[in-house]
Amino acid sequence: MRRIPYLVLALYALVGGLGPLLIEYDPVPTSLPDRLRPPGSDVSYGTAWLGTDALGRDVLAQVVYGARTSVIIGICTVALACLIGVAVGTAAGYFRGWLDTVLARGIDILLAFPAILLTIVIAGAFERSVLLVVTALSATAWISFARVTRGIALSLRERPWVDAARVLGVPRPAILVRHILPFTIGPVVALATLEFALVVLAEAGLSFLGIGLPNSAVSWGQTIANGKQYLETAWWISALPGIALSVLIVNIGILGDQLTARYGRGHLR
Amino acid sequence: MFRALRSRALTAMIILAPAALAGCTDASTGSGSGSGSGEITVAGTYPIESLDPHGPQGGGTGTQLAARELFSRLVRPKADGTLEGDLATAWKPDATATQWTFTLREGVKFSDGKAVTGADVAASFKRLIDNKGTNAANFPGYTMTATSDSEVVLKATKPDAAVPGKLATFYVVPASVATTDAAFFQKPVGSGPFTVEKFTPSQTLTLVPNKNYYAGAPKVTRVTIRKMPELAARLTALRTGEADVVWGIPDDQLGQMQSDSKLTVETVPSTAVFTMWFNSSTPALREAAVRRALWQAVDFQTIVKQLYPQTGGLADAPVSPITLGYVAQQPVTYDPNAAKAALTAAGFDFSKKLRLQFANAEFRQFNQAVVSDLAKIGVQVDLLEKEQAVFTKDLLALNWDINFQQLSNPTFDAANTLGRLYPCAAKRNGYCNPQLDQLLSAAGSSPDQAERVKLYGQASQIIWQDAVGMFPMAVKYAYAWNKRLEGFTPDPNGLPDFSTAQVRGS
Numbered sequence: 001m002r003r004i005p006y007l008v009l010a011l012y013a014l015v016g017g018l019g020p021l022l023i024e025y026d027p028v029p030t031s032l033p034d035r036l037r038p039p040g041s042d043v044s045y046g047t048a049w050l051g052t053d054a055l056g057r058d059v060l061a062q063v064v065y066g067a068r069t070s071v072i073i074g075i076c077t078v079a080l081a082c083l084i085g086v087a088v089g090t091a092a093g094y095f096r097g098w099l100d101t102v103l104a105r106g107i108d109i110l111l112a113f114p115a116i117l118l119t120i121v122i123a124g125a126f127e128r129s130v131l132l133v134v135t136a137l138s139a140t141a142w143i144s145f146a147r148v149t150r151g152i153a154l155s156l157r158e159r160p161w162v163d164a165a166r167v168l169g170v171p172r173p174a175i176l177v178r179h180i181l182p183f184t185i186g187p188v189v190a191l192a193t194l195e196f197a198l199v200v201l202a203e204a205g206l207s208f209l210g211i212g213l214p215n216s217a218v219s220w221g222q223t224i225a226n227g228k229q230y231l232e233t234a235w236w237i238s239a240l241p242g243i244a245l246s247v248l249i250v251n252i253g254i255l256g257d258q259l260t261a262r263y264g265r266g267h268l269r
Numbered sequence: 270m271f272r273a274l275r276s277r278a279l280t281a282m283i284i285l286a287p288a289a290l291a292g293c294t295d296a297s298t299g300s301g302s303g304s305g306s307g308e309i310t311v312a313g314t315y316p317i318e319s320l321d322p323h324g325p326q327g328g329g330t331g332t333q334l335a336a337r338e339l340f341s342r343l344v345r346p347k348a349d350g351t352l353e354g355d356l357a358t359a360w361k362p363d364a365t366a367t368q369w370t371f372t373l374r375e376g377v378k379f380s381d382g383k384a385v386t387g388a389d390v391a392a393s394f395k396r397l398i399d400n401k402g403t404n405a406a407n408f409p410g411y412t413m414t415a416t417s418d419s420e421v422v423l424k425a426t427k428p429d430a431a432v433p434g435k436l437a438t439f440y441v442v443p444a445s446v447a448t449t450d451a452a453f454f455q456k457p458v459g460s461g462p463f464t465v466e467k468f469t470p471s472q473t474l475t476l477v478p479n480k481n482y483y484a485g486a487p488k489v490t491r492v493t494i495r496k497m498p499e500l501a502a503r504l505t506a507l508r509t510g511e512a513d514v515v516w517g518i519p520d521d522q523l524g525q526m527q528s529d530s531k532l533t534v535e536t537v538p539s540t541a542v543f544t545m546w547f548n549s550s551t552p553a554l555r556e557a558a559v560r561r562a563l564w565q566a567v568d569f570q571t572i573v574k575q576l577y578p579q580t581g582g583l584a585d586a587p588v589s590p591i592t593l594g595y596v597a598q599q600p601v602t603y604d605p606n607a608a609k610a611a612l613t614a615a616g617f618d619f620s621k622k623l624r625l626q627f628a629n630a631e632f633r634q635f636n637q638a639v640v641s642d643l644a645k646i647g648v649q650v651d652l653l654e655k656e657q658a659v660f661t662k663d664l665l666a667l668n669w670d671i672n673f674q675q676l677s678n679p680t681f682d683a684a685n686t687l688g689r690l691y692p693c694a695a696k697r698n699g700y701c702n703p704q705l706d707q708l709l710s711a712a713g714s715s716p717d718q719a720e721r722v723k724l725y726g727q728a729s730q731i732i733w734q735d736a737v738g739m740f741p742m743a744v745k746y747a748y749a750w751n752k753r754l755e756g757f758t759p760d761p762n763g764l765p766d767f768s769t770a771q772v773r774g775s
Contacts, residue, residue, distance in 0.1 A: 030641040032575035036521075054521065055634055055641075210630065215637075215652060229500060230521065 005255035012248055016067040025061035027218055032056050036234045051236040053226055059236055063244050065218035070200045070248070073133060077199045078192050080138040085145020086181070086188060092146070093153025094176055100150075107146050115140035116202065123206050128214040133206060137199050148191055149184045156180050186263025193256035197249045204245055220245050307490035307772050309754060312503040312512035314763075316471035316496045321454040322440040323396050328403030331471075333438065333679070334494070334764045338476055340440035340459040341483075343371050343390065343421075344433050348537065348761055350591035350681040352433050356385065356441060356460070366430045366716040369423045370416075378481040379443055380464045387415030392444035394423070399448050407435045407685075428714030430721055434593065434682030462487045462768030472496055476767075487768040488756075507532065513754050516763060518747040519631065520579050526749040533752055536580055536745040537759040540589045541677035543581075543635070545625075546738035548670050550699025553623070558615045560736035563671075564601050566608035567642040569741040576634055577742065584743040587687060587732050588725075591761055594683025594712070596726030598733040609646040622649045627673035628660035636673055639741075667699055675744060679762050683725045688713045691732060700737045 034043035034056035041048050043056070050060040092103035110118075122136040156162060157180070165175050206212030207221025215222075220241040227237025317331035322340060326332050337345075343357040354360075357371040377385040394413035398405050410426040423432060441460060446453050456465050460483070463476035474494045478486040497503045497512070504522055506512035508529060518526060518534075527534045547560045554560055573581045585597045612619070623643075627636050633654060640650045650671070655663065663669055678685050688709050693701035705728055712724035733740070748759040757770040 028637075028641055028644050030638050032571055032638060035575060055637055210654075215633075215654065229519070231501070232525065233521065 002258065005251040005258070008247065008251040009255065012067055013071065015064055016071045019064035020068055023058075023061050023064050025058065025065050025218065027057065027216060030055040030057060036230065038234070039236050039240075050240050051234065053223070053237045054230060054234075059223070059240055062218055062223045063220070063241050066220040066223060066241055067244065067248075069213065069217055069219050070203060070245075073130065073137070073203050074196045074200045076134045077137045077141060077203075078196050080134060081141035081195065082145050082188060082192055084138065085142035086149045086184060088142070089146035089149030089151075090153045090176055090180055090184065093150040094157050094172075094180055096154075096157075103146070104150065107143055107150075110140065110143050111147075115143075116205070119202060119206065120209070120211065124211045128211065130213060130217065133203055133212050136206070137202055141195050141199060144191060144195060145188060148187050152184050152187065153180055156183055187260075190256060190259035190263050193252055193259055197252035197256065200245070200252075201249055306774075307488070309489050309492050309513040309767065309770065309772060310506075310511065311492060311494045311767070312497045312506050312515045313494045314498065314503070314517050316498075317468075317474050317494065318471050319454060320457055320465065320468060320474075321400075321450075322438075323393070323400045323402055323404070323442070324449075324454075325400070325402050327397075327400070328438070330763065331496075335474055336440045337461065337764055337766060338463040338492070338768070339457060339461045339465065340442060341377065341385070341461050342438075342440055343436050346434075346437050346679075346681045346762075348758060350540070350593065350761070352437070352681070356390065360433060362430070362432070362716045364716065366428045366432070366714055367425045369425070369432045371421050371423070373419045373421065374483060375419065377460055377483045379458050379460050380479045380481055381443075381458045382481060383443065384418075385441065385460050386418045386444075387421045388418075389444045390421045390441050391415040392446075393441045394421075394439065396442070396446065396448055397439060404438045407438070407680075428716075429684075430713060430715055430718075431680065431682040431684030431688070434680035434685065437680050462766070463492065466491065482768070484768070488771040489767060492767050507749060507751070510751065514748070514750040514757065514765070516746055516748040516759065516765065518580075518749055520577050520581075520747075523579055523747055523749075526747075531752055532749050533754075534747065534749045535759050536747045537761055538589065538591050539677060539744050539746045539761045539763070540592050540679070540681060541675050541744035542584050542587065542589050542740055543742040543744065544587070544674050544676045544738055544740060545639070546672045546674075546698040547736065548667055548672070548699045549701075549737065550667060551670050553618060553621060554670060554699075556615055557735045558611055559617055561601075561734075562608040562611035562615070562617075563643065563648065564736050564739045565603065565611070566605050566646045566648065567639050567739065567741070568603040568605075569601075569739070570603060572635065572638045572642075573742050576638065577744075580745045580747050581742045582745070584740045587729050587738075587740050588678065588683045589743045592678055592681055592683055592686070593718070594687060594722055594725030594729075596722065596729055598729060601739075605642075605646050612646070612648070617648075619647045619649070622651050623670040624653055625650050625671040625673065626653045626655055626660060626663060626669040628655050628657045630654070632673060632675070639673075665697075667696070672698070672738075677744075677762060679764075683721075683729075684713050687725055687728055687732070691728070691737065698737055700735070702731060702735065705731045 031044055034052050035054055037043055037048055037052045039049060039051040043052060048058050050063060053059055088103055092100040118140050119136045122139055123132060126132050162175060162179050165179050203212060204221030207219040208225040212221055213219045223241045224238045230237055315331040317335050319326045319332055320335050321327060322332060322336035342355045344352045345355045347353050356374055356377060358374050359372040360369060362369050373387060379385060391413045398408060411423060413421055413423045415421050425432065443458055455468060462479055462482045464479045466475040466477045468474050476492040480486050497506060503515045507515045526532050547554045549555060570583055573583055585600055586595050588595050625636060625640060636652055640652050643650050664672055676686060690697045692706045692709055708724050708728040712721050712728060715721050746759060746763055750757050753773045755771045755773050759765060
């Protein structure tokens with residue numbers, strides 16, 4: 001049972017990675033005579049196993065390409081957020097003093113601000129692009145990483161081995177990298193999985209609102225939004241990418257919980 | 270902390286939830302109407318922000334809809350586009366069409382019981398001009414004077430044959446209303462079929478019959494216009510009986526409405542035409558041959574048939590058939606091979622991307638289909654869906670190569686579209702042709718209607734053959750209303766009048 005999330009995630013990675021090599025999809029060409037066909041219909045370009053959307057495009061291809069988009073954006077955002085968050089958090093926690101005061105209060109202020117709102121403001125203010133979505137999502141995602149690592153750094157700096165290193169005259173950046181950072185990896189990885197789920201969901205949300213990815217990109221959020229007005233007549237447009245999204249989120253959530261239980265803060269000692 | 274994270278996940282989910290909810294609502298569980306016996310509820314697409322027809326929002330769809338229930342006009346258009354008298358019983362131009370005399374209806378009263386006089390009409394016109402709203406731009410430097418209690422004279426600065434049509438958006442308020450009078454327009458006095466019971470800007474407007482209305486008070490006891498911007502919400506409300514009238518229904522949803530035995534569905538030809546201008550000032554699109562070839566490359570017949578089987582028809586003129594000045598043109602036949610050959614012959618640069626801009630998600634599918642057809646012959650197009658404000662700014666700045674618009678014409682007169690948008694001086698699409706200018710100015714100033722139609726026909730031919738734009742589709746509005754409503758007439762401009770409606774059995 002514990003392996004299920006891994007299997008599901010591996011499947012998504014496989015579909016997202018290899019699917020685009022097997023299935024061809026370009027959002028530009030439309031095939032109007034094939035519009036709104038139910039799953040399994042024969043259309044002019046083959047069989048639409050998951051049906052077609054309002055412009056006659058294959059939903060299966062959109063789900064597969066959407067998986068790739070989601071995974072890429074998720075990884076990029078989490079990597080960026082992780083980098084910023086861990087750097088800020090460990091620096092604040094280890095150096096204390098005015099640096100900690102400024103950074104910790106800054107984090108508190110950002111935490112008090114509704115994250116999704118800030119993301120929408122950033123994403124809505126500029127021209128739509130993948131880079132913008134990653135930036136907008138990272139703008140709030142790094143905070144959790146900073147909070148977690150700051151807490152760890154705060155407790156670690158009082159440990160004997162850190163004291164010993166300090167007494168031996170090891171430079172402070174080296175202490176940070178060699179004696180503090182390695183201990184943050186466990187909790188950070190656990191947190192990263194949870195953040196990944198949130199980012200994928202938030203990206204779909206932004207695209208659904210029409211302020212996420214450009215129209216030329218394929219995204220689950222856009223596909224779901226496009227099917228919104230056909231929920232009664234052509235449920236497959238919104239429902240199938242929606243299910244793909246939900247299954248991914250649920251499995252990452254379970255995986256995140258497993259990792260938290262194993263490497264979370266409680267197991268540091 | 271993880272709890273905080275979960276609440277963020279929840280927030281993100283909430284964004285995706287409305288779509289699911291809208292689909293889950295079971296229409297059949299709703300029963301009866303939320304309103305009482307003689308009352309009707311209208312699901313409005315656009316917010317009514319102000320009731321002042323002369324104010325800055327006067328040109329907005331919401332305000333126009335409210336204004337036609339609350340105020341009278343000199344003339345009003347009928348469903349077929351011809352004009353009939355409202356406050357005026359007769360109108361005639363002088364020999365040069367610069368001076369128009371309107372004879373006013375006898376015995377018309379405002380809802381407060383005071384008589385409507387020529388002075389009220391002239392003062393309203395002055396108020397319209399002084400407020401510099403969108404509709405005031407139709408009357409540059411024009412003046413109106415009351416020659417008696419029952420006659421007004423409108424003086425134009427130059428010959429203007431389109432005056433009656435333009436006056437279809439001019440509403441009369443009492444002379445005592447100041448240029449800016451927000452308090453008055455919270456509960457305005459007018460001579461239209463209804464008066465305001467309650468008004469909450471951009472949410473609901475509740476109307477009750479005006480007992481002093483000259484044509485007899487409306488038979489419905491109350492009309493509530495409620496803003497419902499989401500299409501799914503409007504349609505669900507209609508099917509549950511929460512709303513009685515909905516319009517602007519897309520084709521894909523029309524079938525469901527038609528299969529509902531409780532509803533009457535009707536489509537009505539509108540003045541709106543899908544207009545896709547080419548920016549003739551762009552070097553790539555300067556030649557008419559290139560523009561014609563691009564038009565030829567798009568299979569509009571299939572697109573219209575597939576996406577708008579009921580509410581669209583292939584356009585055959587730059588203006589719609591119910592507009593004065595409509596003359597049918599030779600249809601453009603779809604021929605991608607000829608188009609490609611013509612583009613190659615004209616030295617068209619296939620490596621350069623054209624920017625196609627539009628606003629409003631409802632037109633996305635149509636434009637995507639156009640882009641797809643152009644891509645088939647190797648013409649690359651960047652489809653840019655813009656926010657309305659950005660779209661308008663870019664439109665005026667000519668910051669586009671192809672511009673998509675649904676152009677409607679509340680005046681039912683080609684002067685408002687052809688005459689206003691296509692002369693060189695208008696600088697709206699980079700096209701300039703002195704011969705066209707001449708035709709348009711002659712058509713705009715001739716008092717003879719048949720002559721005007723002929724001239725606009727010639728102008729349309731130039732616009733059509735030089736492919737100033739592509740004119741793919743004439744739009745019909747789809748209305749659906751509850752069968753308990755009788756005597757309701759759909760309006761070609763999406764501004765229905767509820768004064769003739771009646772609730773069955775009440």
